Amino acid sequence: MDEHDEVAAPVxxxxxxxxxxxxxxxxxxSIGHIRAVQVVQAVLISVLSFxxxxxxxxxxxTDAQPSWxxxxxxxxxxxxxxxxLPKSAWAWDNERHHHTIISEWDLECSSAFITGLPATSxxxxxxxGGFALATLGDSSLxxxxxxxxxxxxMCIAALCSAFSTDVGMYSTFRFFCGxxxxxxxxxxxxxxxxxxxxxxxxxxxxxxFVFFTAGMLSLPAIAYAGRGSSWRMxxxxxxxxGLLHTIIAYFFVCESPRWLFLQGRISDAIAVLKRIGSxxxxxxxxxxxxxxxxxxxxxxxxxxxSSIRILFRKRWAVQRLLAVMxxxxxxxxxxxxxLLGVRGLNFNVYLITELNALLTIPSLLIFLFWVQxxxxxxxxxxxxTSAGAFCIVCAIVARTSKGVSIGMELASIFFMSLAYNMFxxxxxxxxxxxxxxxxxxLARQAVMVGSVxxxxxxxxxxxxxxxxxxxxxxxxxxxGFLVLCFPETRGRALSNTMxxxxxxxxxxxxxx
Numbered sequence: 001m002d003e004h005d006e007v008a009a010p011v012x013x014x015x016x017x018x019x020x021x022x023x024x025x026x027x028x029x030s031i032g033h034i035r036a037v038q039v040v041q042a043v044l045i046s047v048l049s050f051x052x053x054x055x056x057x058x059x060x061x062t063d064a065q066p067s068w069x070x071x072x073x074x075x076x077x078x079x080x081x082x083x084x085l086p087k088s089a090w091a092w093d094n095e096r097h098h099h100t101i102i103s104e105w106d107l108e109c110s111s112a113f114i115t116g117l118p119a120t121s122x123x124x125x126x127x128x129g130g131f132a133l134a135t136l137g138d139s140s141l142x143x144x145x146x147x148x149x150x151x152x153x154m155c156i157a158a159l160c161s162a163f164s165t166d167v168g169m170y171s172t173f174r175f176f177c178g179x180x181x182x183x184x185x186x187x188x189x190x191x192x193x194x195x196x197x198x199x200x201x202x203x204x205x206x207x208x209f210v211f212f213t214a215g216m217l218s219l220p221a222i223a224y225a226g227r228g229s230s231w232r233m234x235x236x237x238x239x240x241x242g243l244l245h246t247i248i249a250y251f252f253v254c255e256s257p258r259w260l261f262l263q264g265r266i267s268d269a270i271a272v273l274k275r276i277g278s279x280x281x282x283x284x285x286x287x288x289x290x291x292x293x294x295x296x297x298x299x300x301x302x303x304x305x306s307s308i309r310i311l312f313r314k315r316w317a318v319q320r321l322l323a324v325m326x327x328x329x330x331x332x333x334x335x336x337x338x339l340l341g342v343r344g345l346n347f348n349v350y351l352i353t354e355l356n357a358l359l360t361i362p363s364l365l366i367f368l369f370w371v372q373x374x375x376x377x378x379x380x381x382x383x384x385t386s387a388g389a390f391c392i393v394c395a396i397v398a399r400t401s402k403g404v405s406i407g408m409e410l411a412s413i414f415f416m417s418l419a420y421n422m423f424x425x426x427x428x429x430x431x432x433x434x435x436x437x438x439x440x441x442l443a444r445q446a447v448m449v450g451s452v453x454x455x456x457x458x459x460x461x462x463x464x465x466x467x468x469x470x471x472x473x474x475x476x477x478x479x480g481f482l483v484l485c486f487p488e489t490r491g492r493a494l495s496n497t498m499x500x501x502x503x504x505x506x507x508x509x510x511x512x
Contacts, residue, residue: 030257030273034200038276041195042204044249045188046211048151051242052184053215054222055158055177057339058238059119061223062231066103067093083109100231105167114167121171123452125178130445133183137190137437138307142263144255146437147187151246153180158239162232182448185212185424186440193428194256194436195276198493202371205425209364216357258433258496307438314498316505317431321439323482324427325446330479331384332450334391334472335420337457338413356413363417370418376426376490377483383419384480387412391473398469412473419480429489432501436494 070076072089157177164170260269394408431439495501
């Protein structure tokens with residue numbers, strides 16, 4: 001049987017005059033025009049990415065090697081290796097408070113495995129949590145519940161990290177923090193884009209990136225302000241507001257109406273559309289026919305793997321997902337090498353981290369214009385190859401010119417930010433509502449898998465940047481050409497079923 005024939009088409013219009021394609025029209029009529037309540041709820045959702053960004057990059061400050069000074073000038077100087085000196089010959093600059101875990105637990109001479117264990121545990125938690133939670137957004141939990149459950153787990157684990165007594169306990173809490181935070185970006189992005197019409201889809205997605213950037217910008221400022229305090233305070237200052245916001249915002253945010261429709265919860269979906277959309281839904285007269293159609297389309301509410309089964313019935317969907325995950329792996333590897341490898345550039349860690357975060361602001365402003373006017377496919381190719389090329393140049397000149405290497409690193413992070421933002425928007429549009437949360441989560445997981453090996457890669461590349469920046473740059477350039485396998489999606493309505501997505505891709509419907 002041909003792959004196009006293996007799943008029965010929706011009930012024909014002769015029997016039920018409300019066909020599958022009308023669902024998007026019905027939703028568009030209700031929420032096609034943006035309202036104040038949609039903006040408020042979008043902000044409440046997007047703020048969660050602010051705290052996500054802080055927990056992702058907090059180890060740059062809490063796990064760093066602190067500065068030290070000599071106390072015995074006869075056997076010690078600033079070029080000495082502290083591991084070959086007696087403890088009485090040197091001291092940490094901030095002796096009153098332990099600024100990082102290195103000084104508190106005497107890890108200055110420990111192996112790279114031990115010092116990198118918390119960061120590795122965090123990203124390992126991201127990988128495991130993503131695979132464990134990926135399908136729940138499409139099945140039993142839904143977009144909203146998965147989003148806030150993930151944020152709650154992240155904030156609680158981050159708060160507990162502040163009370164760790166050794167590196168093992170600390171790494172365990174970092175692991176659970178990673179398990180929680182991995183679904184925040186994908187769940188929030190899917191929830192934001194499914195609650196507005198096609199005209200506002202990109203803008204709502206960008207709101208998420210704006211708050212993520214704000215989180216990145218705030219972290220160096222908070223760390224610098226508290227540089228005289230213990231590293232534990234940084235966790236308390238960043239996790240407590242996140243926990244409070246998660247609990248409060250849960251009661252004000254609505255579920256995705258598209259997901260509710262596909263779950264057969266028609267009355268709940270109508271209630272959400274009335275709350276965030278038009279007060280008088282013109283299409284309510286079609287509700288009986290919609291109910292008939294959804295009896296054939298509703299997904300399993302109890303089987304968390306129903307969306308995966310639907311996905312794997314289509315060869316084109318599996319092939320597309322694999323290409324997306326390879327591209328995501330390369331983006332994750334390169335992006336986090338640039339963000340977490342800054343300590344190896346022999347530059348002020350506070351300044352270079354702040355510059356990296358500041359560069360995301362012009363990249364966001366450019367992206368807001370770019371995403372409306374330019375195609376997804378060609379843009380992704382240009383961003384990926386440019387970011388990879390600058391990363392390679394950074395690795396080549398790192399030994400000979402610090403200034404040029406910093407400039408190349410900043411240029412690479414600029415294009416990498418554009419590529420990462422476009423990647424997340426593109427992934428939402430490449431798959432239908434039936435499997436969108438699962439596929440977006442799996443694509444995000446590929447990004448996390450790439451980031452897991454970053455601590456090891458950056459440690460190995462401290463002396464030779466070709467190992468870290470060179471390898472990741474080459475991989476980014478090569479994998480960028482995978483976007484040529486994807487269809488163009490700019491300006492097109494979101495599909496709700498696999499058959500609808502398949503039809504749009506095969507007929508190449510005109511963009512609006």
